[in-house]
Every structure is written in C-alpha cells, then in structure tokens.
Amino acid sequence: QAKEQGPAIYQFYLPQMNERAVARLKIETQLRGALARREFVLHYQPKASLINGEITGFEALLRWQHPAHGLVPPLQFISVLEDTGLIVAVGEWVVKTVCEQIREWQGQGLVLHPIAINLSARQFQQQDLDSIIGETLRATNIDPRLLEFELTESVLMKEAEMAANALQNLKAFGVQISMDDFGTGYSSLAYLKRFPLDVLKIDRAFIRDVTTDPDDATITVAMIKLAHSLGLKVVAEGVETRAQLEFLIRHGCDEMQGYYFSQPLPLEGASKVLMGGYRLSMSNGICAEQ
Ligand code: C2E
Numbered sequence: 168q169a170k171e172q173g174p175a176i177y178q179f180y181l182p183q184m185n186e187r188a189v190a191r192l193k194i195e196t197q198l199r200g201a202l203a204r205r206e207f208v209l210h211y212q213p214k215a216s217l218i219n220g221e222i223t224g225f226e227a228l229l230r231w232q233h234p235a236h237g238l239v240p241p242l243q244f245i246s247v248l249e250d251t252g253l254i255v256a257v258g259e260w261v262v263k264t265v266c267e268q269i270r271e272w273q274g275q276g277l278v279l280h281p282i283a284i285n286l287s288a289r290q291f292q293q294q295d296l297d298s299i300i301g302e303t304l305r306a307t308n309i310d311p312r313l314l315e316f317e318l319t320e321s322v323l324m325k326e327a328e329m330a331a332n333a334l335q336n337l338k339a340f341g342v343q344i345s346m347d348d349f350g351t352g353y354s355s356l357a358y359l360k361r362f363p364l365d366v367l368k369i370d371r372a373f374i375r376d377v378t379t380d381p382d383d384a385t386i387t388v389a390m391i392k393l394a395h396s397l398g399l400k401v402v403a404e405g406v407e408t409r410a411q412l413e414f415l416i417r418h419g420c421d422e423m424q425g426y427y428f429s430q431p432l433p434l435e436g437a438s439k440v441l442m443g444g445y446r447l448s449m450s451n452g453i454c455a456e457q
C-alpha cells in the first residue's frame with residue numbers, strides 16, 4: 168500500500184513544487200534586474216486627522232513598474248524580496264528615495280507631513296540598519312521628524328533583540344515609530360511597553376466589519392483605549408466607508424488611512440496634493456481635483 172502511494176505522491180507533488188521553485192527563481196532574477204533597472208516606484212497614501220480632516224502624513228508603498236505586466240503590487244513580490252534577502256537592498260533604496268523626495272519637496276517650499284516607510288523583519292537582521300538610516304538622514308539633511316518607520320508585531324517577535332537596539336537608535340535620531348497591522352500577529356501587549364513606539368495602526372481586518380460585527384467593534388474600541396492609555400497615537404487602516412469613519416470619530420480614533428480618504432497616489436499625485444492642486448476632503452472621499 169505504502170509502496171503504491173509513494174510514487175503517486177512523488178508524481179503529484181514534485182512537479183508542482185518544482186514549478187513553484189522555478190517560478191520563484193524566475194521572479195528572484197527579475198527582481199534583481201528590477202532594482203538595477205530602477206523599475207521600483209513608490210506610491211504615497213495620505214492619512215487624515217479625524218479631528219479636522221486634514222492630511223497628517225503619507226505612507227510610502229512600494230510598487231514594481233514592470234515593463235510588460237504594468238504596476239505590480241507588493242503582495243506579489245515582497246515575500247520573495249524577504250526570502251532572498253533582496254529586501255535589504257530594496258529597503259535601502261526606499262529610505263534613500265523617500266529622504267530625497269522629502270528634500271525635493273522641501274526645496275519647493277512645500278509644507279510637509281511625515282512620510283512612513285515599512286520595514287521588514289529581515290532588515291532588522293542587518294547590524295547597520297540604523298546607521299544606514301542615520302547616514303541617509305545626514306546626507307539629505309532632512310528633518311528626522313518628517314520620517315516615520317512602520318513595523319509589524321512579527322518583526323518584534325522574530326528580531327526582538329536587534330529590533331530593540333535599532334529602534335532605540337532610530338528614536339534617538341528623532342524619527343517616529345509605528346506598530347503596523349496591530350492585532351493580526353502575535354499581539355503581545357508587552358511589545359507595546361518594551362519598544363519605543365509612537366503610533367499604533369489598527370489593522371484593516373478589524374475595520375472592515377467594524378459597523379456590523381459587534382466583536383470587531385469591541386476590539387477596535389479596546390485598541391483605541393489601549394493605545395491612548397499608553398500615550399500612543401492611534402490610526403485606523405483600510406477605512407472605506409462613511410459609516411466606518413463615523414464609528415472611528417465617535418470612539419476617539421486620532422487618524423485614518425483608507426480608500427475613503429484616498430488611494431495610494433503616484434508621485435505626481437502626491438506632489439499635487441502638497442501643492443494644493445488636489446483638495447482631499449472627507450465628504451467626497453477619493454481625491455477630487457478642484
Ligand atoms: P501595509 O504597510 O499595511 O500598507 C497598507 C496596505 O493597505 C497598502 O497595500 C494599501 O494600498 C492598502 N490599503 C490602504 N487603504 C486601503 C483600503 O481602504 N482598503 C483596502 N482594501 N486596502 C487599503 P499595498 O500597497 O498593496 O501594500 C501591501 C503591504 O506590502 C504593506 O502593507 C506592507 O506590509 C508591504 N509593503 C509595501 N511597501 C513596502 C516597502 O517599501 N517595504 C516593505 N518592507 N514592505 C512594504
């Protein structure tokens with residue numbers, strides 16, 4: 168029986184795994200090329216204050232401008248960048264690009280808001296993550312308060328020692344630190360105390376049904392209270408409807424990010440917003456040109 172199953176399983180699984188491995192290798196090769204050919208781009212999604220509806224900042228989000236496939240979202244390649252370690256080089260490119268962009272906007276005399284950069288666990292394995300960021304800050308001579316770093320619970324779990332050390336140094340530069348996707352990982356509340364955080368971002372998974380699912384509503388309200396009692400600012404991710412927005416305002420959430428306010432914008436769109444060419448408003452949702 169076992170003998171008969173052996174080859175069958177072999178035949179069934181191996182070609183598939185092989186195919187996957189080959190596909191992954193192909194993506195890896197393409198991603199290496201993408202960095203060299205400068206095919207990565209950043210989109211910038213605005214966040215808004217729930218007190219006055221004004222922009223409070225942006226999150227830089229990576230996209231791959233593929234010559235044949237168009238704009239590829241990060242879910243399709245971030246895990247390959249992480250597994251292969253390519254995220255280290257790409258992550259450095261992100262930091263440099265954001266700092267240079269802040270500098271350029273500053274040179275144009277625009278009033279700026281902090282820009283958030285996502286960091287993967289893999290980047291915290293680099294001994295010199297903080298010094299590379301410090302050097303980039305010095306080289307571009309930007310105000311560190313205009314820079315924010317987002318990390319997830321999994322970073323703090325996988326790289327606790329390295330992260331604690333790196334985050335202390337980053338804080339000392341004067342940048343902001345946010346806990347991203349809160350509530351989806353191994354939500355150890357000890358993390359919130361142990362690491363020098365400024366912002367807690369409630370994951371979209373809780374916001375989606377916040378007005379219809381009493382459990383999500385309870386959890387969201389509890390997270391807002393928890394954040395505030397620890398002196399953290401709280402941001403709701405993935406806000407798509409007026410009803411969600413009103414719920415969050417009612418429960419004292421500080422800021423929101425989501426399609427209801429704006430999609431992530433390409434560079435020109437973000438520049439236009441800063442120059443006042445687009446007026447983002449809460450009542451009409453997605454950016455309306457005026
Ligand atoms: P994230 O950091 O949680 O970013 C928020 C994601 O939610 C973005 O997806 C954004 O486009 C999406 N989003 C925002 N508002 C809404 C909404 O109202 N509804 C829905 N359905 N989605 C919304 P995106 O750009 O596809 O990025 C996915 C993830 O990829 C990010 O999640 C982040 O974990 C990772 N990522 C993106 N850029 C970078 C990067 O430069 N470095 C690293 N390490 N990771 C990145």
Ligand code: MG
Nearest residue numbers: 226285317347
């Ligand atoms: Mg993020």
Ligand code: MG
Nearest residue numbers: 347348368404
């Ligand atoms: Mg998030």
Ligand code: MG
Nearest residue numbers: 347348370371
């Ligand atoms: Mg997320």
